[in-house]
Amino acid sequence: MSEHRISMTVNGQQHRGLVDGRLMLSDWLREAAGYTGVHVGCEQGVCGACTVIVDGRAVRSCLMLAVQADGCSLTTVEGLAAADGTLHPVQQALKDNHGLQCGFCTPGIVMTLAALRADGARPDEAAMTEAMSGHLCRCTGYQGIRRAIRQLAAEDGTP
Amino acid sequence: MSAPPISAQRFIGQRVPRKEDGRLLTGRGSFVDDIILPGMLHAAFVRSPIARGTIRSIDTDVARAQPGVHAVLTQADLAPFGVTMLSFFLGPVEVAMTPLADGRVAYVGHPVALVIADDRYLAEDAASLVVVDYAEEAAVVTLDDARLGPRVHPDTDDNVAALMGEEEADAALEALLAGAPHLVSQSIRHQRIAQSPMETRGVVASLQGESELLVHITCAGPQLVARWLTLALDRPGLSVRVVAKDVGGSFGLKNHPWMEEVSAILAAMLLRRPVKWIEDRIENLTAANQAREQEMTLRAAFDTNGRLIASHADYALNNGAYPMGADANIAVHMFLWAAYNIPAYSFVSRGWYSNTPGLAAYRGPWAIETLARETLLDRAARQIGIDPVEIRRRNLCTAADQPSVTPLGIPREDITPAQCLEKLLEVVDVPAFRAEQAAARAQGRYLGLGLAAYIEPTGAAGSIAVMTGELAQLRIEPTGRVVAVMSVHSQGHGTQTTMAQCIADQLGVPIEDVTIFDGDSSRGGFGPGAGGSRQGVIGGGAAIRAGRLLADKVKAVAAHLLNASPEAISLSDGMVHVAGAPEMRRTLREIAEIAYGEPGRLPPGMETGLEAQYRYDPPPMTFTSAAHACIVEVDADTGFVGIRRWVSSEDCGVMINPAVVEGQIAGGLAQAIGSVLLEDAARDAQGNPTAATFKDYALPTIFDVPDFEYVHADTPSQAEGGFRGVGEGGCIIGPPTLVNAIADALAPFGEVPVDLPLTPAKLMTVIEGQPWPERPVSRFHPDHRAPEVDAPAPVAPAVAAVAPAIAVGIDGAWKLVLATPMGPQPMVAHFQVAGDRVTGRLEADQGSQEFTGTLSGDQVRWEMKVTKPMAITLKYELTFAGSSVSGKCKMGLFGTAKVRGERA
Structure with missing residues (x-):
């Protein structure tokens, strides 16, 4: 085992810590930094529930070590809504369209769609749907997720 | 119980956004x-x-x-x-x-x-x-292994975990089958399924002091x-x-x-x-309990017009090593033909122990009945030469056929599968599809249409001890906010929204003012949780009735305070209104503050506070009906199945929230698609799991599930609110709908065996005219030729030498266990033998009953009548051997159950 000092920005907040080299980023975010919205569904990089944004890109935090995120800027699902509680458009679209049931896979889906829209990008329906290939949902049959994607594309004028 | 409040319903029936979503979308849930x-x-x-x-x-x-x-x-x-x-x-x-x-x-x-x-x-x-x-x-893995191999558990007589039905052929039924113009027979196999909630199992336990x-x-x-x-x-x-x-989901696990x-x-x-x-995913997929590994041979006889005459099912269910209740799945037989008119049905049903993870529930645990029946009906239609729609029209139970009782004693009063089918056919243009299908086939493309119909028992309470009514404990707090503590519980069902809709309507308050708490056993009374599509029906009924009681109290308080008659009071917009006197309206908070804090202003003798509770027990069973259609294209070069269209036509009564209803149907259908095409929690011959990750256990992705279309029939049930359950239906009717579509698409090549999952490799054998892949012969079968590296080591017999049976060895008290469909029923039997006459008494929790029977050799037989859960005659036949006893009990239409026991 090796120990490493790391620091990273999560949702605009600076976090520091001493971690084992083998500690998964998902475990660091959940247990050390307190972002329990990062859900661990498979630890194998398949289900996508643990997806967070690292330096602008959607990343499976169960496949990344905490040390690898040293110096990075991260966003988790807790950091998406505005300070006044206004939901991010992706969150709002999923809510409007009953895009979730148990909500366990939801944070990862939200983060993948939000990453696609970072820096003002406006992906079309096909691009957003394609990105869902990396997410498993056992509850919804993806119906509300598809409707949310269509709503986002329609709002953006990119159907 | 007074009439409902005057205020019109505002939230039931609306696609209200879910109250749960705010926290779940922002990572503030609490898993x-x-x-x-x-x-x-x-x-x-x-x-x-x-x-x-x-x-x-x-x-x-x-x-x-x-x-x-x-x-x-x-x-x-x-x-x-x-x-x-x-x-x-x-x-x-x-x-x-x-x-x-x-x-x-x-x-x-x-x-x-x-x-x-x-x-x-x-x-x-x-x-x-x-x-x-x-x-x-040597491991006992498959159903064949269980039948042929050594005992999984040293203390059982054999690998039969549970047995129901008639082991000996019913001569009258066999004669009906043999003599019919058309006999259709089909053997089907369902693979093992891992429930796969996205949140695995987990627990955090802590002692809080000693108590x-x-x-x-x-x-x-x-x-x-x-x-x-x-x-x-x-x-x-x-x-x-x-x-x-x-x-994060349960689905029965x-x-x-x-x-x-x-x-x-x-x-x-x-x-x-x-x-x-916290279970990891490998543990969840390999070691958690699983479901659905089953085989059934279903035979059905039809007359010359394609009408059902009789049917028989031989059914086997892999129980694994430690099932969460040994199970022969009696519900399969209770509902197999319940949506149809059939004069005679008989079955034998066995659950088998094996060296695999135990059997747990999975959404619609009895679903194989609909898969077996609906695929057989399509096969029958092809065999007899009539249309799949027509064979269902001729046999489905219509309004004119009700009230009636099925051969297994299920009363039908308001089921609507025939109406659901007709509504479906208004949306799905079958003749147009047939024309499209014919044109496509001419181009070498294979389209198929699958249909299925079913009914499902929902919201059951009162016949099984653990399946109780549901409790709503409701209060208007002194702040005017409404809080309900409910015995229902959501694993994604949205009950914090749907229960609030029911309550808000009764109390005339904005839904934002209603909060539902349902996640803590220290708050609220007993309910069995989610299962049996019960929460909307029973919880919804409890919410309405508690709301009505509380509304009545608010009206009584307000009428007294405002010097009006209770009939003149109405509740809406969070206010109390007096008919004809708008200036006299009061907020609920004003009424609540007085109700809690100023007893002197309440009607004489009235309890302070604004609280009510109601435990609702619904009718014994509330049926949901549906008919579905699915159109697929099977690629004849690859065997891949593309689902082009899927229409659900269901009747779940009054819908509390159509978006939640459709979400339940869609989720069940996605799981059905997984069962038919993708998922397989298989084990190799040594019992090793071959699907250990989500790369090997393929759940449906967004690309495997089409957009579903919905038709709702909305026939109110007899339960409070008119609700019918909808949690499991998609997972029950989905599989045969899709299997029938695939079989229809590939009909030019021959029959497609119902041997799930229907992988591309399997479908290619049909397309290419190759034999369907055989399953390996059990290592315990005489024909098994693979070299044995580890010869089976027989488990030591549980009972040593069998003492010669003598009548005096029977006298006295015996502890018996009757394996009923509701689980093992412990009893104590007292016998007194005199010649060939036996008198005795049977004691169970429910009471004690005397009986008289006969002794023949080492065998004692007697009959006794019981009235619960229904009036049936129990026929016991026990064989005594030394200090142990075993045998069976024929339980009328429930078939035969095993009895085991020992000297008390």
């Missing part, structure tokens, strides 16, 4: 792994790498010596707790079972030891250092878990509180704790530290 307690330790299991064998030794020394390791526990450490593992019906399980393996292992993944450490990483490290020496035996055990657990209902644990632990003075706020949760809880009690165990 079990989010619970972190001071001093909490972490658990990891040492699991058996073999499916069957004995444990020679367990060496925990090296593991225990690792830094950060607090304990390495084996069954020897847990045995002093004397836990009784219970089935879903809260009776003891049928075979000896301990939280950790006790000398024998019975499946790959069987928990053998438990490491408790400072964190999960250290616990897993240490778990890998526990050395277990096994003596491996309270606090258990955070992901489950299908905290009250049932609390009841299960209270009975299983059986520790006087210890109260069990179970908390489960947010749960999380109905009650099992070996791992119990072991972690006992570890917390032993170490007096909070202990967390």
